[in-house]
Amino acid sequence: MDSIEVMIRSDEKGYFDRECPNEECLYQFKIKLNDWKEKVSDEVHCPMCGFVADADKWWTQEQLDSMREIATSYAMNKIQAELDKSFKKLERSTRNKFIKIKYKPGKRISFVNNPIGQMEEWETEIVCPECDTGYSVIGTAYFCPCCGHNNVKSALVESLVSIEKMVDSLDDIEALLEEKVGKDTARDMTRKMLEDSLENVVSAFQKYAELLYSQITNKKVRVNDFQMVQKGSDLFKDACGKEYSAWLSQYEIDRMNLLFQKRHILEHNAGIVDDKYIQKSGDNNYSVGQHIVLNKSEVYELLNIINKLCDGLAQECD
């Protein structure tokens, strides 16, 4: 079997493109070419889905296409050389017979081994705190491709930043939508987006708390444990000796609880206030049957509280 040497080139910042072989994912990321050569051993972790596979499985579609091209042109070239040889033989062996075969070698397909190119450089650059491998992604990533370390804090920070940017641009989005769908629908749609952003803050926090907690204790929690403020606070008190009040004022804890309850009602009761909501949130601005109103300022407020709390948790408990 022939082997062709393929040259691999990094981009301007020294990165090498990779793609998750998990069919469900196919997430593309970049890793420092030197780290790939020196640090990555047999197994590679997908930064997005955490799938683990052998190091030779991570070619991007573009790289595979280039390699296919290289291999095809190599094969064509070889076939032509073989063809030339056998026709020459045929020519010689038929020289003294009645029938003469003449073969003129055709124009050769030249064999070019192009270096495999890279996509343009990406924005988010991450260095793994565990193994120092440098990698680059678009959007949020969770796992180090080299050692699989789950960087829960940076994933949380990135999620919160993108939620905040979403809320920042709601007025612009509404203006754009107004042109397309009219004032009423535009207002309804952006209100829904604001409500979704509250849901997203809560689930980003829940995911973070769950992973951090299981990294510390090796224990799993029930699905909704960190959606309940008091429960979550108690779990961290057991795990690392400090409860939420170590980093948040009582007022902030109350607000966090109220906004978590608002999210619960929006998510599970179509926004209609019930007895449980009033009881658990301590919110006396509503009576049963009313519809929850959510303001932008409340989403910003919760973002601040969660940022503060998670900074504290990361410092004390990570």
Ligand SMILES: [Zn+2]
């Ligand atoms: Zn993946």
Ligand SMILES: [Zn+2]
């Ligand atoms: Zn690592």
